[in-house]
Amino acid sequence: MSQAAQIKSVQFESVPSIEIDYMELDNIIANEFNNDKENLIMILQAIQRRYNFLPRPALAYLSTKLDVPYSQIYGVATFYSTFSLEPRGRNIISICLGTACHVRGGERVREKIEGALNLCDGETTEDQRFTLETVRCIGCCSLGPVIKINEDTHGHISSDQVEKILDPYE
Amino acid sequence: MKIQSVKDLEQIRQDYSQRLYYPEAVKVNIGMASCGIAAGAKASFDKAIQEFPNGNGIDISQTGCIGFCEVEPLVEILGPGKPRVMYKNITEDKILETIQDYNENKFNKKWILGQMRDPRSLLEDDIENPLAGVTPLEEIPFLEEIPFYHKQVKIALRNCGYIDPDSIEEFIAKDGYFAFLKALHDMEPKEIIQQVKASGLRGRGGGGFPAGIKWETCARHNGDRYIICNADEGDPGAYMDRSILEGDPHSVLEGMLIAALGIGSNQGFIYVRNEYPLAVKRLVSAIKAAVKYGLLGDNIAGSDFNFNIKISTGAGAFVCGESTALMASLEGQVGRPRAKYVHTVEKGFRQNPSNLNNVETYANVPAILLKGADNFAKMGTTHSKGTKVFSLVGKIKNTGLVEVPMGISLKDIVFDIGGGVPRKKKFKAVQTGGPSGGCIPEQFLNLGVDFDELTKVGSIMGSGGMIVMDQDTCMVDIARYFLDFLKEESCGQCNPCREGITAMLDILTDICTGNGKEGDIELLEELGMMIQKFSLCGLGTSAPNPVLTTILYFRDEYEAHIKDKKCPSGVCKPLFHYEIDEEACNGCTLCAKRCPEEAITGEKKAPHEMEQEKCIKCGICYDACKFDAVLIK
Numbered sequence: 001m002s003q004a005a006q007i008k009s010v011q012f013e014s015v016p017s018i019e020i021d022y023m024e025l026d027n028i029i030a031n032e033f034n035n036d037k038e039n040l041i042m043i044l045q046a047i048q049r050r051y052n053f054l055p056r057p058a059l060a061y062l063s064t065k066l067d068v069p070y071s072q073i074y075g076v077a078t079f080y081s082t083f084s085l086e087p088r089g090r091n092i093i094s095i096c097l098g099t100a101c102h103v104r105g106g107e108r109v110r111e112k113i114e115g116a117l118n119l120c121d122g123e124t125t126e127d128q129r130f131t132l133e134t135v136r137c138i139g140c141c142s143l144g145p146v147i148k149i150n151e152d153t154h155g156h157i158s159s160d161q162v163e164k165i166l167d168p169y170e
Numbered sequence: 171m172k173i174q175s176v177k178d179l180e181q182i183r184q185d186y187s188q189r190l191y192y193p194e195a196v197k198v199n200i201g202m203a204s205c206g207i208a209a210g211a212k213a214s215f216d217k218a219i220q221e222f223p224n225g226n227g228i229d230i231s232q233t234g235c236i237g238f239c240e241v242e243p244l245v246e247i248l249g250p251g252k253p254r255v256m257y258k259n260i261t262e263d264k265i266l267e268t269i270q271d272y273n274e275n276k277f278n279k280k281w282i283l284g285q286m287r288d289p290r291s292l293l294e295d296d297i298e299n300p301l302a303g304v305t306p307l308e309e310i311p312f313l314e315e316i317p318f319y320h321k322q323v324k325i326a327l328r329n330c331g332y333i334d335p336d337s338i339e340e341f342i343a344k345d346g347y348f349a350f351l352k353a354l355h356d357m358e359p360k361e362i363i364q365q366v367k368a369s370g371l372r373g374r375g376g377g378g379f380p381a382g383i384k385w386e387t388c389a390r391h392n393g394d395r396y397i398i399c400n401a402d403e404g405d406p407g408a409y410m411d412r413s414i415l416e417g418d419p420h421s422v423l424e425g426m427l428i429a430a431l432g433i434g435s436n437q438g439f440i441y442v443r444n445e446y447p448l449a450v451k452r453l454v455s456a457i458k459a460a461v462k463y464g465l466l467g468d469n470i471a472g473s474d475f476n477f478n479i480k481i482s483t484g485a486g487a488f489v490c491g492e493s494t495a496l497m498a499s500l501e502g503q504v505g506r507p508r509a510k511y512v513h514t515v516e517k518g519f520r521q522n523p524s525n526l527n528n529v530e531t532y533a534n535v536p537a538i539l540l541k542g543a544d545n546f547a548k549m550g551t552t553h554s555k556g557t558k559v560f561s562l563v564g565k566i567k568n569t570g571l572v573e574v575p576m577g578i579s580l581k582d583i584v585f586d587i588g589g590g591v592p593r594k595k596k597f598k599a600v601q602t603g604g605p606s607g608g609c610i611p612e613q614f615l616n617l618g619v620d621f622d623e624l625t626k627v628g629s630i631m632g633s634g635g636m637i638v639m640d641q642d643t644c645m646v647d648i649a650r651y652f653l654d655f656l657k658e659e660s661c662g663q664c665n666p667c668r669e670g671i672t673a674m675l676d677i678l679t680d681i682c683t684g685n686g687k688e689g690d691i692e693l694l695e696e697l698g699m700m701i702q703k704f705s706l707c708g709l710g711t712s713a714p715n716p717v718l719t720t721i722l723y724f725r726d727e728y729e730a731h732i733k734d735k736k737c738p739s740g741v742c743k744p745l746f747h748y749e750i751d752e753e754a755c756n757g758c759t760l761c762a763k764r765c766p767e768e769a770i771t772g773e774k775k776a777p778h779e780m781e782q783e784k785c786i787k788c789g790i791c792y793d794a795c796k797f798d799a800v801l802i803k
Binding site (some may be wrong): 075079081082097111135136137138140146153 | 205405407444635
C-alpha cells in the first residue's frame with residue numbers, strides 16, 4: 001500500500017461508521033450461507049456487495065455469529081485482493097494488467113488514469129467518484145488493453161481516450 | 171422429468187437435434203461469452219430480440235464462444251435447407267442487416283467468416299451430417315479451410331459456440347451425459363479409471379500429472395472422498411477454462427460425475443474465480459438443470475449413486491490455484507499452501523482424500539469414455555496425449571482460443587493459426603505457462619508443443635496461455651512484470667519466495683530504470699536458483715522462470731540496459747527517447763495531432779520535429795505513425 005493510501009485508511013477509521021442492518025446480516029449468514037464457517041469468503045463477498053466495502057462492525061458481528069476469531073476474519077479479509085476495508089468509490093475502475101494487456105500498452109493506460117484522477121492503485125478519489133483497482137486478466141485478451149468500469153468493459157483503449165471514457169461515470 | 175436410462179436421454183437427443191440441426195425457422199446463434207459480450211454481442215442480441223420478439227420466423231439464441239475472439243461478435247445463422255453461415259464483427263448496427271442478408275440469400279462476403287461444412291462434434295458420428303443435402307455457397311470458404319480453424323481439433327471445446335450453455339437439452343442433443351450413464355450402468359469404478367489411464371490424459375491446469383493415476387491413488391485412500399474442480403484460472407492471458415464454463419458448463423459437471431463414480435465420492439466442489447461472474451451464473455444454472463433431470467442429487471438416474479456439487483467463489487488470490495491453498499480457501503481460510511509430504515489425494519479438503527483437476531481436464535473425460543481411450547491416445551506425442559487448448563494472445567493477428575493436437579509446432583500455432591505478428595513487426599518470443607513459465611525465442615519455433623518439450627527449453631505448458639511478443643516488447647520489462655505480479659501474489663509464509671522475489675524485483679527495477687550494475691545478471695541467476703530450490707510451493711519454485719529464460723535467450727537486452735543504459739525496444743522510459751526520422755517523415759501531421767503534450771511541431775508535408783523536454787514518452791506518436799518515421803533511440 002502506498003503511503004497516501006495508508007494515511008487515508010487511518011482517516012477512514014475515524015469516520016463515523018455506517019449503519020449496519022443486523023437483521024439483513026443475519027439473513028445473509030444464516031439463510032443464504034447456513035451459518036457455515038466454510039462459506040466465510042462468500043459471506044464476506046455478500047457483505048461487500050451490500051456495503052461496497054467490509055465495515056468493521058459487520059466483521060465483528062460475523063465473528064461471533066460464526067464462532068470464528070476476529071483475527072482470522074481480518075486475515076481472510078486482508079489476504080484476498082477482492083476485499084476492501086475502506087469505503088470505495090461510486091464507480092470501480094478495474095484496469096486489466098494481464099500479460100496480453102501489458103504487452104499491448106496497459107501500463108500506459110494505467111499511468112494516464114492515475115494522472116487524470118490523481119490517485120494510485122487501490123485508492124479512491126476524494127469525491128468518492130472513482131476507485132482504481134488493477135486486476136490480472138479478465139479474459140478479454142482480444143480487446144486489450146482493457147478496462148472495466150463497474151460492469152462495462154471498454155476494449156482497445158489508447159491512453160488518449162481515457163478522459164472521454166471516464167466522463168460519463170458520475 | 172427425471173432421467174432413468176439411456177433411452178430417456180436418447181429421446182431428448184432426438185427432440186432437440188431438430189433445434190440444433192434442422193430448425194423450422196431461421197435460427198440466429200449469437201456468441202455470448204464474456205469476450206463476445208465485451209465486444210458488443212449483448213447489444214446485438216438485445217437489438218435482435220427487440221426486432222423479433224415472438225419469433226416471426228426468426229429464432230434468436232445465445233451460444234458460447236467459438237474461439238475466434240479477434241472477429242467477435244460472431245453470429246451464426248442457419249435456416250431450413252440453407253447453409254450455415256458464420257458472420258464476423260456483427261455489432262449492434264449490423265445485426266438486423268445481417269439477418270436480412272441471410273434471409274434474402276445475398277451472403278455479403280465482407281461480413282462472412284465462413285460457412286459450416288459439418289456442424290457435428292467429434293462424438294456424433296452416429297448421426298448423418300445435417301448439411302449433407304445442402305448446396306454450399308460458392309466463393310465462401312468453409313470454416314475448416316480458414317487458417318485459424320484448419321489445424322484445430324476440438325475435444326474440450328467441442329460444444330463451445332455450438333449450443334446454448336443454459337440449455338441442458340441442447341447439451342444432451344450433442345451426446346451429453348451419455349458417457350456418464352454408460353459409466354454408471356455399464357462400468358465398474360476400476361474400468362473407468364483404467365480408461366482414463368489408458369487415454370494418457372494429463373492434468374491441463376499446469377502440472378501435467380496423469381489424471382488416471384491421480385484418480386487411482388485417491389480411490390485407494392479411505393474417508394469421505396471429494397471431487398474438486400479447479401476453476402481458479404489465474405494465469406494472466408489464459409482464459410480457456412472461462413470459455414468452457416461459459417460455453418459448455420455441463421461437460422465439466424459430467425466429467426466430475428464420472429470422476430465421482432470412478433473414485434467413489436458423493437460431494438463435489440467447483441472453486442471458481444470471482445472475476446468470472448458469467449461463468450458462475452452459467453454453472454449455477456447448469457447445476458439446477460442437472461438436478462431437475464435427476465442427473466445430480468440423490469439416487470441419480472434411478473441408481474443408489476448420490477452426488478452433489480457446490481460452487482465456491484475465490485476472492486482474487488493467484489496462489490489459490492495451488493492445490494493445498496485452494497483447499498484451504500474452500501474451507502473458508504486464508505489460501506496458504508502447505509508442504510505436500512502427504513498429498514491431497516490422501517489428506518486434502520477437510521483432511522479427507524480429495525481429487526483435484528481443472529476445468530479442461532474434466533471437460534475431456536466424457537469424450538474419452540464415449541469415443542474410447544484409444545481414440546484420444548491416438549492424438550499427440552508419446553507422453554502427452556490428446557489435444558490442448560491454447561489462448562493465443564498478445565501481439566498476434568488472430569487472437570483467440572485454439573485447440574490443437576499435442577505435438578504441433580509453435581510455428582504452426584503462432585504463424586499458421588495465429589496469422590503472425592500484426593503491422594509487419596518482427597516476432598520476438600512467445601511466453602507460455604503464465605508467471606511460472608518462460609519466454610521461448612524464435613530459434614525454437616519448430617518445437618513440437620507438449621508438456622516435456624516446453625520444459626526442456628525452460629518454460630512449461632502451464633494452463634495454456636501463449637502470449638506472443640514482438641520487437642516492441644522489452645524482455646527485461648516482461649521479467650520485471652511477472653516478478654511484480656508474483657511479489658503481489660506470494661502468500662508470504664516462506665522466506666525464499668517472499669524475500670527472494672522482492673530482491674530479484676528490486677534488481678530488475680534498477681535495471682529498467684537505468685541503475686543496473688555489472689554483476690546484476692549473475693546475482694539474478696543465483697537468486698533464481700535459490701528460490702527454485704528452497705521455496706515451499708509451486709508458485710515459488712517456478713517464480714524465477716520468466717527471469718532465467720529471458721536471461722538465457724535475451725542476455726543482450728539485459729546487457730544493453732545495464733552497460734549502454736538503453737532499452738532497445740522502447741519500453742523502459744528512462745532508457746530511450748523518440749526521434750523523428752527526417753527522411754521517412756512525409757509531414758502527414760498525424761503524430762502532431764495526437765500528441766497530448768504538443769511536443770511535435772511541423773508544417774504539413776514537411777518533416778516534423780520533436781521537443782524532447784515536452785515528450786512524456788507515451789508512445790502515441792510511435793503507434794500512430796504509418797511510415798515508421800518515429801524512431802526509438
